[in-house]
Amino acid sequence: MYSQLCRAGRGQRDGGGGGGGRAAVRPGTGLEAWVASGGDGELELAIDGRLRRFPAVWLRDNCPCAQCLDPGSGQKLHDITDIPEDLTVAAAQDAGESVVVTYAPDGHRSVFSRSWLARHAPAEGSDHRTEDGDPRTEDGKDLWLAADLTPRAPSGPGRRPEGSWPRYLAEPAERARCLDAVLRQGFVLLHDVPAKNGMVLEVAASFGYVRETNYGRLFDVRVEPSPDNLAYTSREILPHTDNPYRDPVPTIQLLHCLRTADDGGDTGLVDGFCAAAALRAADAEAFDLLTQNPVSFGYQDKGAELCASQPLIELSPRGRVRGVRFNNRSALPLRLPYAELARFYPAYRRWAELLARPERRLNLRLGPGDCLVFDNTRILHARTAFSMSQNSAGRHLQGCYADLDGLASTLTVLRRTTGAEREARP
């Protein structure tokens, strides 16, 4: 059934040549494969005319046979130490849409589909150095300035990510579009969420799980007589992220408007990833200072005392932006050596100025029934001061926290059923 396509030879990594040779190219497929016996003897495969190499241990670690991968759970049944240390590819056979790999010394066999190998082929060279597959970094996002999300003509369609709660509930494709916006633009504004107590928890439950904290499952944002938090006053609050004193920080925040203020209390959103990219381009030294020095944040009331230390701009190990934290209200005294403090503060100020620029701030006025869902590791939120009149009940939002992983999972499962593909990137 399998036709022998390949024979043993030395891989290119070993200098090529001696003893090795190529199997015939299969006409019409643009695909050829052969085995390297030198060193750790890998599989070599031409995909779309380009040579791709697959280390033996990588292939074996991904073997899809029922001995290696549990058919029920799809989980691997082996640990990395179960793989023979001196593993090589002894033979590779063409089997139509598959390639059958036989390993030495133990004779184990793996059957890989050609399409799977093509999709997962290790890159050659170092061009993939920054592609780390991490969905949380700037690379998977659509960065924006306020104008990017504002209709250019008064009557034109806005690109502001928004949706209607009844449609969101009724139509899986609409739900997928709204959730995708949280991952790509960092937020979505849902309208027509009934302005009822506790509805914010229903919105969270529609895509994930509430992250309960010392503020409760939900918290009321309104003026309190003896506030433990400046959020519970009528003061202006500049762009910030929530709960930087928590670790892990809640990665999603929801704010649902039950009542507006008579005047003021408007919401502003800033794309922290877009701002971080701008800082990196404009002032690499400031960017480095903010990514390399942790800042401690704290919160304290009768029942809680929280403290966490993380840089204001968090990078992936590959140096890509994967989180921002910004909240001077709860920043604790910086503990840096004197010389670094003197360098840090100008960088911190520059970052704050950049975040405060009007062109970065998307202004919204939440009305009763509006619910914002946003990525708290990326989007800073702000509000203008508002007035308190004696005759009205006053501004009242309800908020809660949730996490991005649950939202992303819900979106992926929705796409399985709706068949909706992620919109092609420009």
Add this chain to the structure above:
Amino acid sequence: MYSQLCRAGRGQRDGGGGGGGRAAVRPGTGLEAWVASGGDGELELAIDGRLRRFPAVWLRDNCPCAQCLDPGSGQKLHDITDIPEDLTVAAAQDAGESVVVTYAPDGHRSVFSRSWLARHAPAEGSDHRTEDGDPRTEDGKDLWLAADLTPRAPSGPGRRPEGSWPRYLAEPAERARCLDAVLRQGFVLLHDVPAKNGMVLEVAASFGYVRETNYGRLFDVRVEPSPDNLAYTSREILPHTDNPYRDPVPTIQLLHCLRTADDGGDTGLVDGFCAAAALRAADAEAFDLLTQNPVSFGYQDKGAELCASQPLIELSPRGRVRGVRFNNRSALPLRLPYAELARFYPAYRRWAELLARPERRLNLRLGPGDCLVFDNTRILHARTAFSMSQNSAGRHLQGCYADLDGLASTLTVLRRTTGAEREARP
């Protein structure tokens, strides 16, 4: 009331000398202060005979006056951009236990206690480079091998962190001791937790908040007919961390034993931070490969599809270990360029071998009523295979997730009331 202690002069940073001068040392206090007018004119203060310098902007950012710091919430009322950019310390005055700082150009005044300044004084030089105040890194932990937590003589007292649930409930100091163990040793074993359905949620609620996931608020670990997860079989499971496909990963896991297996099903714990430190010492190149390359993990069932990418060993921006992820069962195909894959696998194997060493594994046999609480970013857990007999109901654990920040907060608040100080470090 305030006696003028100081006068204007050039700070040491500017070369010292010209025009500057010291105020008289206050006899008996070992403390002197003067103002530097050059550059950004900082406060200089001798504390225990050593000169400490405080940048003007740092002082102002930490001003404790009611205009700068909300007396109710303790939160800052200003943003960093509210501080004049050309701020200097114009004068500093001795006021007994306090130092009064007056700034130019705006004449704002801050009163700092001497003890606060001494406690928060910026370090000189670079000796504090790795002290980032981050409670999550290896620096705040007691690293261990199994023998460190095992009684040396059969009758001797074990150092294994454990406690009794009734005492934990009754005595705040006992509760603080148990929670401190989770932060320092990475786990605590609570005995005599009633072996009743759902009790694991009560244990979590005693110190924090349950992190609900697609597995529910709690999950049952027992043999299932069609398991979505290998945890729900009777197979051996090697040391691993849970849910590496989640981001943020749950930072605490609880496992409560309701029923033991007739034979086997023993639990093993490994200190991943201790192992990471050992890898760094033994093989710096392997350590670097594991800290710099993200690995993708995935999980999939009917209702969920999760994916996250993070390095197997996560570092703080200062290069200190702050998390481990290890779970070959759910590791997705590594996407690295060919040359890096060939280097990564030997490092991965070396790490796996190190984690599997018997001297690192603390073996426990959970009995009904035992509840393990452990740091899932640090401690790997494992179990031996177990037998299923026809006549018994079989091994049954209940688990849930929670987070370290809530636990640390509970501990800090407990210490406020019990007056219990964190045990002095050796």
